[in-house]
Amino acid sequence: MVATPLLTIGPAALAIEPLVAAIGGNAGADGAVVTFLGLVRNHNLGRAVTYLEYEGYEPMALRAFERIDAEIAARWPGVRLALHHRIGRLEIGEASVAIVTASAHRADAFAACRYAIERVKHIAPIWKREFFEGGDVWIEGATADPDDARARAEAERVACA
Amino acid sequence: MRVTVRLFARLRDITGAPELVKEAAPGDTIGSIWRQLVTQYPELAGYERSISSAVNADYARMDQQLRDGDEVAFLPPVSGG
Numbered sequence: 001m002v003a004t005p006l007l008t009i010g011p012a013a014l015a016i017e018p019l020v021a022a023i024g025g026n027a028g029a030d031g032a033v034v035t036f037l038g039l040v041r042n043h044n045l046g047r048a049v050t051y052l053e054y055e056g057y058e059p060m061a062l063r064a065f066e067r068i069d070a071e072i073a074a075r076w077p078g079v080r081l082a083l084h085h086r087i088g089r090l091e092i093g094e095a096s097v098a099i100v101t102a103s104a105h106r107a108d109a110f111a112a113c114r115y116a117i118e119r120v121k122h123i124a125p126i127w128k129r130e131f132f133e134g135g136d137v138w139i140e141g142a143t144a145d146p147d148d149a150r151a152r153a154e155a156e157r158v159a160c161a
Numbered sequence: 162m163r164v165t166v167r168l169f170a171r172l173r174d175i176t177g178a179p180e181l182v183k184e185a186a187p188g189d190t191i192g193s194i195w196r197q198l199v200t201q202y203p204e205l206a207g208y209e210r211s212i213s214s215a216v217n218a219d220y221a222r223m224d225q226q227l228r229d230g231d232e233v234a235f236l237p238p239v240s241g242g
Contacts (some may be wrong), residue, residue: 038242052242055169055170056241057169057215057218057234057236059218060215060219060234061241062216063219085241093185096241096242097241097242115171117234117242118242119242120240121239121240121242122239123207123232123239124239124241124242125169125213125215125236125239125241126239126240126242127169127170127171127237127239127240127241128240128241129170137239138170138171138174138240139240140171140211140237140238140239140240141172141238141239141240142238142239143210143212143213143238144213144220144238144239145213146220147218147220160229
């Protein structure tokens with residue numbers, strides 16, 4: 001059996017349990033595991049969404065995940081991260097991203113988990129095309145700049161709110 | 162020298178190709194390649210202020226000089242998650 005990698009991007013369906021298993025229990029030293037699943041929602045900006053297509057620049061996305069992992073290690077020492085992002089066609093209700101953080105204490109695990117999803121939205125080279133009743137549109141969010149200290153501070157602010 | 166250009170999401174729709182090969186001269190930067198593309202595909206001009214760029218799958222600034230065989234990528238604003 002192939003071990004589940006902590007950071008991946010690919011077309012496979014996502015599940016939380018393998019990530020929780022992969023991140024491990026740190027030989028009993030963990031006190032908290034926080035999990036997050038991002039789902040494809042059936043509505044956006046008043047549009048009835050029928051499905052999404054995700055596209056990624058995969059090798060670069062993986063490096064962005066490694067960068068997020070390093071940022072978390074610097075900000076919340078001892079917290080561990082697992083992050084899987086799916087690409088391809090996703091139906092309503094399916095998970096596009098799965099994030100698990102583990103830590104000795106819940107506050108750090110919650111904060112790091114929220115930080116991770118905010119940073120994915122800031123710096124991961126991934127795009128979603130929304131198909132809705134009557135058309136489709138590429139969603140364009142943040143201009144990606146990993147060195148933008150203001151964006152990083154904002155992610156930290158919402159993570160710790 | 163030659164560089165490969167990768168284009169994603171709406172930028173790919175505009176150019177009609179996920180990948181282009183461009184001739185570059187010594188001293189050419191990511192920005193030089195972008196300006197070539199905008200001349201060829203004027204609709205890209207709207208992305209001037211919002212794109213990010215990368216070389217060999219790492220973020221890089223527009224003034225970075227290119228080497229033969231580099232893979233340059235232009236990234237419209239991202240929307241993962």
